[in-house]
Amino acid sequence: MDEPKTRAARRAATAQRILEAAQAEFGEHGRDGTTVRAIAQRAKVDPSLVLQHYGSKNDLFALAIQMPRESSEDTVADHLSEVLDLRLGGLPPETRALVRSMLTAPEAARVMRDFLDERVANLARAGHQSELEAALTVSSILGLTIARHFLELEALKEISEDQLEETVRPWLTRRPPTP
Structure with a gap:
């Protein structure tokens, strides 16, 4: 890839990285x-540049998890499939700790609520789901996560890739009928 020539182009390329x-x-x-x-290490920049470009880790997080505003139905479906894969796969220790403690620790509940509210807003902003539909989608994924990893619901323990493709993904990404 050619190196950007102007200072503004280099700055934009660094921000994108x-x-x-x-x-x-x-x-x-x-x-x-x-x-x-x-x-910063992954982007091969000094940590101060991360803050220079984005202000704070929380501001960067808010940008990093947003779907493009002009996303297509396919983009939304692909995104939901990726999230589903992550939640049905092995949970990272920090996610496991957060989900486990969200009903007993107010701080964990606030963190989870803020994260889920952002996910709902993000899906609704993409324009292919109302806020209610987005909340139901996000809640369904949380429910699947809890049922599979914490309650170890028998039917969800050993989901095959075929079952994901034939049942779970279409259910998660289906569009409700319009009145």
Whole structure:
């Protein structure tokens, strides 16, 4: 890839590298498990540049988890499939701790509520779901996560890739009938 020539182009390229590194780090380690230093290391920049470009880790997180405003139905479906894969796969320790403690620790409840509210707003902003539909989608994924990893519901213990493709993904991404 050619190096950007102007200062503005180099700055934009650095900001994009940081954002992509943040998306990868947040995806792998969650918000609380990700550090500015880890984002900077992945982006191959000094940690001060992360803060220069994005202000704070929380501001960067809010940007990193947003879907494009002009996303297509396919983009939304792909995003939901990725989230489903993450939640049905092995949960990272920090996610497991947060979900386990969200009903007993007010701070964990606030963190989870804030995260889920952002996910609902993000889906609704994408324009293919109302806020209620987005809340139901997000709640369904949380329910699947709890049923599979904490309650170990028998029917969800050993979901095959075929079952995911034939049942779970279509159910999660289906559009309700319009009145």
